[in-house]
Amino acid sequence: MTPTVSASGLSLRFGGTQALDDVSLRLTSGVTGLLGPNGAGKTTLLRVLATAVPADRGAFTVLGYDPATAAGRQEVRRELGYLPQTPGFHPDFTAFEFVDYVAILKELTDRGARHREVRRVLDEVDLADVRGKRIKKLSGGMRQRVALAAALVGDPGFLVLDEPTVGLDPEQRMRFRELIAHAGEGRTVLLSTHQTEDVAMLCHRVLVMAGGRIRFDGTPAELTARAAGRVWSSTERDPGAKAGWRTGTGSFRNVGSPPDGAELLEPTLEDGYLLTLDDAGAEVAAA
């Protein structure tokens, strides 16, 4: 499949911190999850791909446009929908006005077509009933959906979502998953999140970042498979486990290198993620 985004050797240093370290990736249509601990470089990577900040080294293209040139950057931005980690709002605007404002900044000029598009995306995020309501009167989840509508307006080919489900209650998170899954139909979505369930349920592909580098690039099933044979049950916490916790049944679930004869359990994507991070940590320590 032809990639929408292709990046090679992206590196970026902020002061003494290597935020991105030789990152290369290819993103194709569908939802790609980006997992990683705090400070892993996820937001920095998203900001670079969203053309908010240039990398020190490396290059990338979005739908064939190179943001290193001013004209290319404009074209990338035309194809971009970006939901930042903490989106700002104009509280006195209605939901419709805010999305309309963003649509104008995306240079959708025909008033009738633009208003139809704004209504479409507000319908898509299930805010049709409150589109005339001022943003300051909306709940946190609704505001987050307004921000998603703003990212979706103009039908961008590349959607960058930075932790869109943070702070949402479980019901809102489920609703958001539906929206993101729908958004991923026919376009490329890069979803940064701490929620492994989101990745398991939404993504056809997952990237794991740590220390500014990509430590894993594969399908969720492949990430899960990394933990195959490395998750076991015991009556006490196994001192040799990388992580272990008491489950609701009273037994301990351990992740790491199981002792001989251990009762192995079915691994989850979170187990694979934890072990990937652990391996990355070991690699960094060894270096």
Place this chain on the structure above:
Amino acid sequence: MSAVMEATAPPVVRGEQRRTWAAVFALARFEARELLQHIPVAVTLLFYVGYTGWKLMSPPDGMDAYPALQDADRATQTAPLLFAIALFVCVNRAALRDRRRGTDRHFDVLVMEPWRRTAAHALSVVPFGVLTALVVGAQFTWQALRPGAVGHGSVFELAVAPLYVLLFGALGLLVARLIPSAFAAPLAVIGLFTALLFVSTGTGGAWTRWLSPVVGESSSSTLPSELIGRPAGWHALYLGGLVLVAALAAVLFAPRDAVFRLPRRGGWSRSSPRPFGALVGLGGALVLAVTGAVGQSGGVSSELAAARERASVAPEKEQSCVRHGGSQYCAFGEWTGRTGTWAGVVDRIQALAGGAAADRSLLVRQRIDARYGLDGDSAIAPSTTPGQVTVGTRWGGNRVPEFAVGVASVLVGGDEKKGGELCDGRVVTVMWLALGGDPDPVADLKNVRLDDSLSGSAVVLAPTSSLSMSAGQTDVVRELLVSKPRAEVTAAVKSHWAQLTAPGVTTAEVARVLGTEVPKGADECGK
């Protein structure tokens, strides 16, 4: 992990062609609509339009019914000042909205660059300038359509209000770009007004007063439009230049794209962060503003000073005359249509007079003192030419009975100078002639007296010299106007004309002849 970058999918052409400048205009429309929802803008605009509409719809009173269009154009200039200040503050707020709400970093990655957004903010003020122009146009047209209107307005004077509305909006934007703080706008408004106060009054009211957007005049007199000598065209050029300077400077000081705020990295190109066209435009706008400022500071030309001198000292050389009935009426070109109205007053007064005065041929001449332009008011010396009556450039309201007093005093005294010196019983005759045929004589008696009184002594206004009425004369005139039948008094005046207009006739004699109560202490002439 490293890999060679692969070829990606070819550029996709999307359904809608997005045009950059069309987007700027779309944003300008959006921002204009938002501005209209700001309470200060909405309230002051409503007040401006409502007040102007109310003034237009109100039945014209007094001098309002006889506007001189060369004054009416300037009268449009001050009303939208509050609206302009509101626009200054609200455009400033709108321009700082993204920064205040923390959306600027997010919106940095949208297609429209910050400088284009600033241009849209500048353009968002234009509808308010157009609206002001429409209100000003309606206000002026309404005045011009009044049957009593005379003179010519200046399109440059009419342009002042829309231009300074635009200027204040653009300045609000510029302040937002130079000092991105919510506190800057109120402080800037105070600073701006202090500066304007300084330039308009602090330095003696010379050429610096023309640096202020609205330049008022200390004189309330009306001059023929060709003698006004206000550099309205240069001033409009100056204001227009300032509008462009403020708007283009704001565009040039617009926040930079995120890429330009950071150290140069990764070989990313940094296409011109400051649009070259705006830089060139700013240079041109500065030239316009400076040219206007220099042009408007030129002062009064020798040709204009000579024309003013001629019109003041020898108006007959500048005027055309027409005859109505037995009298001649000479007026400056813009007032020739009003001679019939003056003739109506003269005819009414002569209809009450007796003897030769009833048929006397008068010369009604318009006289002005234009030597100081609109810098000050000066009284016009009374004429010593027998039978000549002065009429001013304003009409309606108190100017009508004042003119009537002037006409009557010439009929009784012989000329204006002598008429102004009357203090014996002839004052009663003058006042009866002036007001006796008036539809509302008591109100006009009150209006024509300096202290608006109906009793006691008072000064009576006239186009040149004023007339003094003693308390006794006031009592007699009031009784004549209020209590005595007009026909009876008219008959008595006509039959005793020689006695009533004889020098030295006492007020008591006049009262006796006209059948009113003889006031105590009526003969107070000269006291």
